[in-house]
Amino acid sequence: MARPSPAWPPWPASPAAATVAKMQAYKSGALPATLMHQIAKGYSDEQIQAIAAYFAAQKN
């Protein structure tokens, strides 16, 4: 595996709620970003939930 970068850390196997909160903050613009606000706006609430569930299920 490539060494994780501090700039783009691998998405942690965090509780799903933390991922949802972060994606929603990107989506609303509350969390400043270079591009994640543009990406997050493309996903519905249900799709963000699904993303969070997928990452939460990964075992690093």
Next chain:
Amino acid sequence: MKRRQWIQTASAGSVLGALGLFSGCATPGGAGPKVVVVGGGYGGATAAKYVRMWSDYGIDVTLVEPNAAFVSCPISNLVVGGSKTMADITTPYDNLTRRHGVKVVQDFVTQIDPDKRIVTLASGATLPYDRLIVSPGVDFMPGSAPGMAKPGAAEKVLHAWKAGPQTLALRQQLQAMPDGGVFAMNVPLAPYRCPPGPYERACQVAHYFSQAKPKSKVLILDENEDVTSKGPLFKKAWADRYKGIIEYRPRHKVIDVDAATNTFKFDFNDDVKASVVNYIPPMRAGDIAVKTGLATANQRWCEVNFLTFESVAVKNIHVLGDSIQIAPAMPKSGHMANQHGKTCAAAVVALLTGKEVNPLPIYNNTCYSFVSNQDVIHVASVHRYDADKKTMLTVPGSGGVSAAANALEGQYALAWARNIWADSLA
């Protein structure tokens, strides 16, 4: 099975034994479903890995790739410009085998028999498949510049549009060029691989000239009406950073190249002679896709069902990446091919195991371009399946470009590269 256990088991040399742990999965005799992947670029390598992962390592996957290692087109313009090396953009294939049990065969597919479902390799070996994933990237339109067929022409006038030996060779041509010379490059009519790539290359060469050969010039001869991607951002970079170095000329259609005199010939414009000529020919789907009858759009690009990436023309064959007839606003990019690979892998696993195919795929694209050795601009988009139109459409309100070139995104661009290489190949 946890990944760590898998790695340990696999590295102990008992890949087939490990497979036996999965009930109902492929057995050492090969009774499980077989997937063959043609081409180990961003699309094919990703598909190979994810078919294995998402089938719980139950589907047998063979990846056929002529090159010994993966060489990335993204970041390769930095090798041309001199701020990165070939080693920086090269990743071996062995992790696909060690970690995921993909059988990687270094060979070239010469023929596909869709009726018998058999692939024939240059070595003469044959591979049967239940589903075939064809991801051969692009090849060049034959006959676009007749002069390029002359002896020695293709060795002298390079495309460097498939990362590999030509990337380094173009770098060496620039190094050998005396200060005060002109580097002339064309841009073919869209669609072509990597829409912002030519303009990024111009920036990288101009950056090198500004540091090492300040009397030299970069001439961009574009068949398109205007810059095809990130236009205002590139033009700002050229005006602010490379004034007097880069000159941009739209509506220049190359009809021939005289390699002996380093001359571009156009349909309407005057000839352009340069010290180093970089000819990027018009492109189409990889030759094997065209030959197999998959290139249904003008004999050039392969139309697919965007739910599965299955060819509209040939059953049980899926096509990915730069070879496909793109959906509206979908770029031919490495990031997009990686997303194709995962969408296709999920569909192939579903089809081979009797499960439902995802009816609403959604994925995204990010293209970073270096305008210097450290400052970067991006374009991002999100693409969602439209069931009525049966294609992928960008989600309204999503996507966009950088406000301005910046060094933070320079770090992100390199991190993007490391992460997507890991996702596709490790």
